[in-house]
Amino acid sequence: MVIKNKHGWTTVLEVFFSILLIAGIITLVVNSNAIQKPKLSEQIYKDQSLTLKIIQMDEDLRGKVIGGTLIIGDIENIIPDYLECEVKICNFGDECNLEIISEKEIYAKFVLITTDMINYNPKELKLFCWEK
Numbered sequence: 001m002v003i004k005n006k007h008g009w010t011t012v013l014e015v016f017f018s019i020l021l022i023a024g025i026i027t028l029v030v031n032s033n034a035i036q037k038p039k040l041s042e043q044i045y046k047d048q049s050l051t052l053k054i055i056q057m058d059e060d061l062r063g064k065v066i067g068g069t070l071i072i073g074d075i076e077n078i079i080p081d082y083l084e085c086e087v088k089i090c091n092f093g094d095e096c097n098l099e100i101i102s103e104k105e106i107y108a109k110f111v112l113i114t115t116d117m118i119n120y121n122p123k124e125l126k127l128f129c130w131e132k
Contacts, residue, residue, distance in 0.1 A: 092122035
C-alpha cells in the first residue's frame with residue numbers, strides 16, 4: 001500500500017504538534033502563576049511566626065498580652081513593611097476571630113502565652129495579616 005497524498009499527513013502532523021506546543025505554553029503559564037502564590041503565603045507565615053516569637057521572648061510584650069493591653073502599635077516596628085496586621089487577645093479556649101471583613105487574603109497564626117513570670121493567666125494571641 002502506497003500513500004499517495006503525503007502532503008496531507010504532513011499537514012495533520014504539523015497541526016497536531018502546534019496544538020501540543022500551544023497547550024504546553026498555556027500549562028507552563030498557568031503553573032508558574034500557581035507556583036508563585038504559595039511562596040508568598042509561606043513568607044507571610046514565616047514573618048508571622050517570627051513576630052510571635054519576638055512577642056513571646058519580650059517580657060514587656062508578654063506582660064501586655066497577659067494583661068490584655070497589647071495593641072498593634074506596640075509591635076508595628078517588628079511587623080514587615082509589606083504586611084498590614086491586627087492582633088487579638090482572647091482567653092484560652094474562647095473563640096478568637098477577626099471582626100474586620102476584608103476582600104484580601106488574610107493569614108492567621110496564634111500563640112499561647114501563659115505567664116509573664118508573675119501572673120498565670122493563659123491568653124491566646126492571634127496575629128491576622130494581609131498584604132498592603
